[in-house]
Amino acid sequence: MKTIKMDDIKKEFPAGMEPLGKSVFHFRCAPDVECYMSCCRKLDLILYPHDIIRLKNRLSISSEDFMRSHTRLGPSSHPFFPAVMLLMSENEDQTCPFLNNKGCTVYEDRPSACRTYPLERAVDRNPSRGRLQEFYFMTKHPYCLGHEEAKEWTVRTWLKDQKVQQYNAANDLWAEIDTLFAGNPWQGEGVGGPRQQMAFMVCYNIDGFRKFFMENKLIDQFKLESSLRRTLDVDDEALLKFGFEWLKHILAGTGSLKLK
Numbered sequence: 656m657k658t659i660k661m662d663d664i665k666k667e668f669p670a671g672m673e674p675l676g677k678s679v680f681h682f683r684c685a686p687d688v689e690c691y692m693s694c695c696r697k698l699d700l701i702l703y704p705h706d707i708i709r710l711k712n713r714l715s716i717s718s719e720d721f722m723r724s725h726t727r728l729g730p731s732s733h734p735f736f737p738a739v740m741l742l743m744s745e746n747e748d749q750t751c752p753f754l755n756n757k758g759c760t761v762y763e764d765r766p767s768a769c770r771t772y773p774l775e776r777a778v779d780r781n782p783s784r785g786r787l788q789e790f791y792f793m794t795k796h797p798y799c800l801g802h803e804e805a806k807e808w809t810v811r812t813w814l815k816d817q818k819v820q821q822y823n824a825a826n827d828l829w830a831e832i833d834t835l836f837a838g839n840p841w842q843g844e845g846v847g848g849p850r851q852q853m854a855f856m857v858c859y860n861i862d863g864f865r866k867f868f869m870e871n872k873l874i875d876q877f878k879l880e881s882s883l884r885r886t887l888d889v890d891d892e893a894l895l896k897f898g899f900e901w902l903k904h905i906l907a908g909t910g911s912l913k914l915k
């Protein structure tokens with residue numbers, strides 16, 4: 656396996672963007688910081704499939720209802736599959752719908768972007784470099800006074816404190832699927848055709864996919880561990896993972912699923 660030194664990789668980032676590595680940064684976000692809650696408004700906040708599962712379960716509503724009431728479509732990094740964005744409230748400040756006068760009402764289940772902020776994550780997926788590598792960059796908005804606080808962090812301690820790892824693991828699986836979508840796997844149906852709609856349901860409407868999964872007895876079509884078979888009935892995360900593998904199977908003939 657070819658080994659790429661950090662310096663070689665850094666050369667590929669745009670000028671002015673330096674990965675944080677192990678360096679220390681200052682940040683604190685809390686009710687006593689003057690700008691508290693000023694950032695939760697007018698956001699172009701992308702929601703990933705895992706974010707939607709966490710939020711719809713937090714709100715105790717179906718994924719279909721969540722999509723209808725809390726999201727809009729937006730442009731993604733390629734033309735073959737849209738991004739899903741959180742719909743801001745229709746008030747003057749266009750606040751996040753989960754913001755109240757005390758703060759974030761879904762804090763334990765807040766989306767990946769809110770959780771990782773003020774860091775941004777970039778992932779190197781070049782297969783020639785072997786294992787996926789991640790890099791973190793600092794985002795600074797002039798209104799955010801958290802950077803002036805004394806509390807010190809490294810990337811590692813920040814990610815642990817914000818419980819980002821589970822989100823990253825789920826988002827990496829999603830990114831693999833989105834890379835498949837970026838190759839236009841719709842086989843002449845075009846964007847918005849039946850295959851793309853099916854893929855959209857798997858990724859963003861897990862309750863709809865569960866219904867489809869059961870009605871079409873997908874569980875009986877593949878060789879699956881009995882422990883997984885039991886989990887798929889009740890666990891949205893497990894079903895999403897299965898759904899991603901199923902999409903690889905039907906769209907590209909790849910993935911880990913084996914037909915019976």
Ligand code: SF4
Pocket residue numbers: 694695696698751752753754758759760761762765766769
């Ligand atoms: S989900 Fe919470 S942290 Fe994220 S923008 Fe909304 S209120 Fe702010």
Ligand code: SF4
Pocket residue numbers: 683684685688689690691692693694695772798799800801802
């Ligand atoms: S602007 Fe920065 S410090 Fe202020 S509430 Fe938002 S993230 Fe926290």
